Amino acid sequence: MPHVLYSTEQIQTCLQxxxxxxxxxxxxxxxxxxxxxxxxAVYFLTDLSRAMKKQxxxxxVEYASYRGTERGEGALIKSCSDSVAGxxxxxxxxxxxxxxxxxxxxxxxxxxxxxxxxVCALLVKSSEEGSDAVEFQGxxxxxxxxxxxxxxxxxxxxxLPHISxxxx
Numbered sequence: 001m002p003h004v005l006y007s008t009e010q011i012q013t014c015l016q017x018x019x020x021x022x023x024x025x026x027x028x029x030x031x032x033x034x035x036x037x038x039x040x041a042v043y044f045l046t047d048l049s050r051a052m053k054k055q056x057x058x059x060x061v062e063y064a065s066y067r068g069t070e071r072g073e074g075a076l077i078k079s080c081s082d083s084v085a086g087x088x089x090x091x092x093x094x095x096x097x098x099x100x101x102x103x104x105x106x107x108x109x110x111x112x113x114x115x116x117x118x119v120c121a122l123l124v125k126s127s128e129e130g131s132d133a134v135e136f137q138g139x140x141x142x143x144x145x146x147x148x149x150x151x152x153x154x155x156x157x158x159x160l161p162h163i164s165x166x167x168x
Contacts, residue, residue: 006139006163011122011149012047014138018120019051021136022090026054031087031115035080037105038062040094040150040158044122048092057082061091061108063101074101076108085113094150095123095141096134103133122149123163 036045120136148160
């Protein structure tokens with residue numbers, strides 16, 4: 001039985017807080033775009049979007065950096081489908097581990113000429129240097145490998161409604 005780290009209820013409470021923070025921060029934005037990092041952020045982005053009151057668009061990027069539990073060479077596979085020029089962009093990711101993925105995606109999005117780019121992550125490994133570059137942070141976590149709520153092990157276990165420590 002996997003050890004549940006964050007229950008569905010805890011995740012939903014965190015989502016409500018993050019949505020309220022972003023609604024307040026972008027109250028005056030005329031073009032807000034939430035950009036989810038595929039595949040893991042799909043659950044988080046969907047629930048976060050529904051929790052927000054501020055009107056916004058949704059787009060996706062895809063970036064691959066893990067093979068199983070091992071971090072590999074990162075690569076941008078898919079960029080935004082729609083223009084983000086002049087928009088306020090919030091990059092939505094389920095986890096910021098080393099910060100390299102969000103930094104690489106932020107650089108790619110910045111090249112498209114948005115008004116601003118921020119990062120929102122449900123989980124942030126607080127011991128990592130990249131955690132300082134996450135403007136909207138959910139939970140701070142340790143080094144455990146996690147699954148559920150979009151987090152996977154070899155493309156499995158994303159569907160779990162909670163976040164658990166993987167006990168492979």
